[in-house]
Amino acid sequence: MKKRSALLEYAALLLAVERYAESGYDVTSRNLVKGRLFRVKTTSIGHPWNFSWYEVSRGNRSFELFTNAKVAGDFQDGGTYVVDVAVLPAGAIAKARGQGPAFRGFDNDQLLTFIESKSLTVYPMLLAQFVGIALEIKPAFVRGPRRPRGHLRDGHFDPTLVALGTFSSTADKIVAHYPARGYLLNIVVRFDTEASSGSFGTIVREMSPRMPAAP
Amino acid sequence: MSHQTGSAVQTADASVGLSFLLVSRALLRAAIEDLPYALRENVLDYASFVEAVAPERAAEMDLELDGEQRDRVVFFAGLLHLREVVAGQLALVEVAARGHVNRDVRGLRIGNEDVRPGSRYVGRMRQLRGELDELLASAGLSRSAGRLSDAIELVVVAES
Numbered sequence: 465m466k467k468r469s470a471l472l473e474y475a476a477l478l479l480a481v482e483r484y485a486e487s488g489y490d491v492t493s494r495n496l497v498k499g500r501l502f503r504v505k506t507t508s509i510g511h512p513w514n515f516s517w518y519e520v521s522r523g524n525r526s527f528e529l530f531t532n533a534k535v536a537g538d539f540q541d542g543g544t545y546v547v548d549v550a551v552l553p554a555g556a557i558a559k560a561r562g563q564g565p566a567f568r569g570f571d572n573d574q575l576l577t578f579i580e581s582k583s584l585t586v587y588p589m590l591l592a593q594f595v596g597i598a599l600e601i602k603p604a605f606v607r608g609p610r611r612p613r614g615h616l617r618d619g620h621f622d623p624t625l626v627a628l629g630t631f632s633s634t635a636d637k638i639v640a641h642y643p644a645r646g647y648l649l650n651i652v653v654r655f656d657t658e659a660s661s662g663s664f665g666t667i668v669r670e671m672s673p674r675m676p677a678a679p
Numbered sequence: 680m681s682h683q684t685g686s687a688v689q690t691a692d693a694s695v696g697l698s699f700l701l702v703s704r705a706l707l708r709a710a711i712e713d714l715p716y717a718l719r720e721n722v723l724d725y726a727s728f729v730e731a732v733a734p735e736r737a738a739e740m741d742l743e744l745d746g747e748q749r750d751r752v753v754f755f756a757g758l759l760h761l762r763e764v765v766a767g768q769l770a771l772v773e774v775a776a777r778g779h780v781n782r783d784v785r786g787l788r789i790g791n792e793d794v795r796p797g798s799r800y801v802g803r804m805r806q807l808r809g810e811l812d813e814l815l816a817s818a819g820l821s822r823s824a825g826r827l828s829d830a831i832e833l834v835v836v837a838e839s
Contacts, residue, residue, distance in 0.1 A: 467800075468718075470789045471771040478774065493784050500785040501793060628767050656767030659774045 468583060470506040473531045473548045475659055476581040476626045479652075480529050480549050481518050483668045487619035487675060489520035494528075494557075505532045508546040513561040519554060525618055526554035527576065534569035535578075537600045544569045545601055549579035551620060575601065576612075577620045585629030586653055591638055594625045598649060605648040611673070621671045624650035648672060707757040714761075721764060726757040729827060737831050748834050755818065755830040762811040763825050769804045776801055 485491050495516045497503045505515035517530040533550035537543035556574050560567045578601065580594060598606045605611070605623050614620075630653050631639070639651045650671045652658075658667050669675055707726055711719050733752045737744045744752060776786050776796045786795030794800050812822055819833055 467789055467792070467794075468768050468771075471768060471775055471787075471794075474775050474787060475771045496784065497788055499793070500783060501788040501795075502784045502786070503788040506789060656770045660766075660770035 469581075470504050472581045472583055472626075472628065472655070473506070474502070474504050475655065476549045476579045476624075477518065477529055477531050479624075479626065479655075479664045479667060480551065480579060480621070481520065482664045483621050483671060483675075484520040484522075484527070484529075484619065486665070486668050487522070489522040489619070492519045492521070493517075494519050505530070507532055508534055511561070511567060512557050517557060521554075522619075527618075528552045528554055528556055530557065533575075533578075535575045535601065536569055536572045538572050538603050539600070540572075543600065545597070547575070547578040547601065548581045551576045551578065572601070576615070576618075577602070577623055579624045579626055581626045581655075583628045585632045586625070586627045586635045586639075586651060587632045588635050588638060590627075591625075591635055591651070594649070594651075595647065598623045598647075606646070608646055611648060616673055619675070622648040622650050622673065624652060624671065626652045626655045628654070628656050630654050707754045710754075710758070711761065718761075718764065722757050722761045725760045726753050729753050729756045729830075733827065733831065736827050737835070740828060740831060742831060742835050744831070744835070751834045752827075752830045755815075755820065755833060756827050758811065758815060759820065759825050759830060762808070762815065765804060765808050765811060769801075769808055772801055772804055 481491055493502060493516060495503070495513070497516070502516040503514075505512065512530060512533060515531075517528050520527050520529065528551075530550050530552060531548060532546055533552070534544050534546050535550060537545055550570070552570060552574050553576065556570060560570065580597060582590060584590060595606055602623055611622070642649055642651075652667055652671070655667075658664060708719075708723060711722055714722075730749065730753050733749050733756070734744055737752075772794060773796075776794050776798065786793055786798065788794075792798075792800060815824065816822070819837065820829060824830075824833075
């Protein structure tokens with residue numbers, strides 16, 4: 465199942481990449497290994513600069529998209545978390561490399577948004593766990609309706625949970641109330657069904673914040 | 680062909696395929712024993728769940744399951760779940776292996792294994808998916824079948 469998790473995380477990474485591509489960003493792969501293969505970081509172990517990542521660029525703005533990134537929590541209590549897909553400012557991985565073995569994770573303010581992926585049906589406790597993750601790492605997206613500065617300008621998506629299963633029980637009703645609570649979160653279900661269509665276009669356009677309609 | 684269940688030995692009528700085999704959770708376990716541990720346990724966990732909820736689900740369909748019918752539902756539902764898991768993984772593999780957005784990427788390296796459109800791993804997944812489709816089709820389950828209600832309907836209708 466390690467491979468299954470890795471594939472799901474990589475597919476979630478591609479979802480993020482496609483979101484930026486749809487927003488007009490150019491996409492470049494970085495640090496490919498022999499055979500032009502993308503070396504996927506599958507766990508918290510290992511230094512990020514030894515794996516592959518995607519860079520997205522638009523005008524003078526660039527960001528790095530990476531799997532299984534260790535990041536500090538927002539509360540400066542020493543807590544670190546490993547997010548399945550991280551969006552970081554350009555140069556974050558090079559800066560990490562400069563720290564060498566002393567690198568303990570990305571600073572919280574380097575993390576612009578993230579994706580968590582689960583090979584599970586979306587049930588109420590899973591949603592509660594994801595809200596808790598968002599609260600620990602990026603509380604602005606669950607504590608108030610105001611996104612961080614630059615979030616909309618740069619076309620970042622809100623923190624997202626991607627699941628292979630569908631909603632169970634009352635889970636869909638819970639998610640329907642998120643806007644009223646001020647939660648700025650995306651919940652994507654049946655992710656593999658979308659992937660099998662060959663494109664994430666539908667998901668990308670429905671993720672919050674909604675992308676402007678094409679002219 | 681004969682299969683031993685927890686309580687009896689049943690000889691199948693070959694002309695009607697799997698539908699009339701007395702199958703069980705034990706047979707499901709035997710059918711998936713060569714799969715990776717985590718995948719096997721995923722399917723068996725699902726089978727336990729089905730065992731518990733199948734009678735209630737059948738009742739919602741105005742149907743009643745006896746013990747043997749519930750065993751068959753568990754078997755077929757387990758295989759349907761396995762097919763769904765494999766199909767989902769295959770979809771992700773194919774998206775990942777073809778490089779998708781960025782054409783410079785020819786595939787993935789996950790641990791020590793390469794995942795590309797023509798790699799052995801992708802081929803194995805496609806083969807497993809094909810075998811499952813064939814097995815379930817022989818029992819009367821279409822490619823679109825995937826729900827517990829499909830398994831219940833198959834078992835009850837097959838005996839009516």
